[in-house]
Amino acid sequence: MLTRLRRLHRDITLVWADGGYTGTLVDWWRQKLALTFEIVKRTDDMTGFVxxxxxxxxxxxxxxxxxxxxxxxxxxxxxxxxxxxxxxxxxxxxxxxxxxxxxxxxx
Structure with missing residues (x-):
């Protein structure tokens, strides 16, 4: 999906992603697609709905x-x-x- 997004919309450079998208996949996207990723994570001290x-x-x-x-x-x-x-x-x-x-x- 991100490969198609990058091909169709070259002006998009920042992608917000869930904490589950950390690791080698993000590194591959960053290298191959030249996208900047900002991972949105919960901290361990959060309790309940935040x-x-x-x-x-x-x-x-x-x-x-x-x-x-x-x-x-x-x-x-x-x-x-x-x-x-x-x-x-x-x-x-x-x-x-x-x-x-x-x-x-x-x-």
Whole structure:
């Protein structure tokens, strides 16, 4: 996925990743794709729920998807159909965001 991201969007240079992505994989991405990685980790002294910096950016699209009835429950029997429903939900969500008037245009 990151190889395709790098090929299509050369201007993206920073990637935030979960603590599970540490190690040789990050080193390989850094060398081959010239991407800068910032690993978002919990510290050992944290207890309970703590909002981690930049984690919400990754979790927000999942919350958006849960607004779609077909995606909120797993009604589909085929993985391809499930993937199609997720894509359809995101296309609908993003087209609504892009179509709404901007604040500067309202004045």
């Amino acid at each position: 909002v981690l910096p930049r984690r919400w950016v990754a979790e927000r699209p999942f919350a958006w998807l849960m607004h779609s009835r077909r995606v909120a429950r797993d009604y589909e029997t085929l993985p391809a159909t499930s993937e199609t429903m997720i894509r359809w939900s995101m296309v609908t969500r993003m087209s609504r965001r892009l179509a709404r008037p901007r604040a500067a245009a309202r004045h």
